[in-house]
Amino acid sequence: QKEVEQDPGPLSVPEGAIVSLNCTYSNSAFQYFMWYRQYSRKGPELLMYTYSSGNKEDGRFTAQVDKSSKYISLFIRDSQPSDSATYLCAMTESGGSNYKLTFGKGTLLTVNP
Amino acid sequence: SAVISQKPSRDICQRGTSLTIQCQVDSQVTMMFWYRQQPGQSLTLIATANQGSEATYESGFVIDKFPISRPNLTFSTLTVSNMSPEDSSIYLCSVHGLAGRRSYNEQFFGPGTRLTVL
Numbered sequence: 044q045k046e047v048e049q050d051p052g053p054l055s056v057p058e059g060a061i062v063s064l065n066c067t068y069s070n071s072a073f074q075y076f077m078w079y080r081q082y083s084r085k086g087p088e089l090l091m092y093t094y095s096s097g098n099k100e101d102g103r104f105t106a107q108v109d110k111s112s113k114y115i116s117l118f119i120r121d122s123q124p125s126d127s128a129t130y131l132c133a134m135t136e137s138g139g140s141n142y143k144l145t146f147g148k149g150t151l152l153t154v155n156p
Numbered sequence: 157s158a159v160i161s162q163k164p165s166r167d168i169c170q171r172g173t174s175l176t177i178q179c180q181v182d183s184q185v186t187m188m189f190w191y192r193q194q195p196g197q198s199l200t201l202i203a204t205a206n207q208g209s210e211a212t213y214e215s216g217f218v219i220d221k222f223p224i225s226r227p228n229l230t231f232s233t234l235t236v237s238n239m240s241p242e243d244s245s246i247y248l249c250s251v252h253g254l255a256g257r258r259s260y261n262e263q264f265f266g267p268g269t270r271l272t273v274l
Contacts, residue, residue: 047198077263086160086248086265087199131199142187142252143214144263146199 046070049132049147058156062119066132066147069113073134073145076108078117081129081149090130091117122154158183158254160266162247168272169239176235177269179249184229186253190222193246193268202247205232239273246270 049066056062064078075094079087091106093099093115099106107116115134119126129149135142159182169175179188188205203224204212211224226232236243252263 045198051196079265084268084270086267089262089264092262133199142189142263143201143204144199144250148196148198 046145047132047134047147050150051148053151053153055153055155056122058122058124058154060122060154062117062122062126062152062154064117064119064130064132064150064152066115066134067113068115068134068145070134070136070145071110071113072136073113074137075135076106076115077133077135077144078104078106079131079133080126081131083128087131124154124156127153158185158251158264160249160251160264162249162266162269164269165267166270166272168274170274171240173239174235174237175239175271176233177247177249177271179232179234179266181230181251183254185251186229187251188226188232189250189252189263190224190232190234191248191250191265193248199248202234205234205249236271239271241273244271244273 047068078091080090081087093106096108096110103120105118129151131149132147133144135144161180163178190202191199193199201214202217205224205226207226223235246268248268250263250265
């Protein structure tokens with residue numbers, strides 16, 4: 044079993060839809076959770092960064108962490124064509140000197156106008 | 157976030173040759189890392205670039221194949237040595253611990269270097 048599992052999609056939704064992206068993980072030592080957005084032929088861009096269980100909201104994006112279930116989600120409200128990208132979840136055990144990120148494979152999202 | 161640049165942005169190389177990729181950050185950072193992103197695979201950490209000392213490599217990656225330098229707090233290089241077609245991938249540098257940034261634990265990525273080995 045891989046440490047981080049993420050459905051690669053592809054996921055196609057109409058403009059304005061609510062998008063739900065998910066990752067599960069097996070390592071209970073993971074403490075910090077991130078979502079990155081990667082446009083084609085670009086580097087990953089940090090979208091959301093969370094530490095504790097619960098929800099964190101930033102504009103149209105909400106990150107949700109459930110450590111008891113080892114499950115994280117990213118919700119996108121009122122999705123736009125500009126949200127079309129690959130979304131990567133990432134996590135790490137600590138924020139100290141051993142700051143190694145473990146990534147999911149990414150979910151390819153297309154928002155159709 | 158920091159401005160991170162990588163050179164070259166892409167290259168096509170012959171089998172058996174070596175390529176050095178540069179990563180430059182516009183501000184001092186604590187940590188610099190090198191990742192590989194192969195098609196259909198997760199981003200995989202190659203090594204942590206340590207300033208003034210040897211890089212720390214992850215399992216499956218060795219210094220002879222991926223020598224890394226980090227002469228200061230804003231610059232690092234990754235060399236892909238004796239390349240084979242299996243080395244075709246996107247190589248990304250990332251940084252952690254931007255000086256003066258409120259949220260110290262975030263990690264930011266460069267634009268990547270797309271390498272094709274024939």
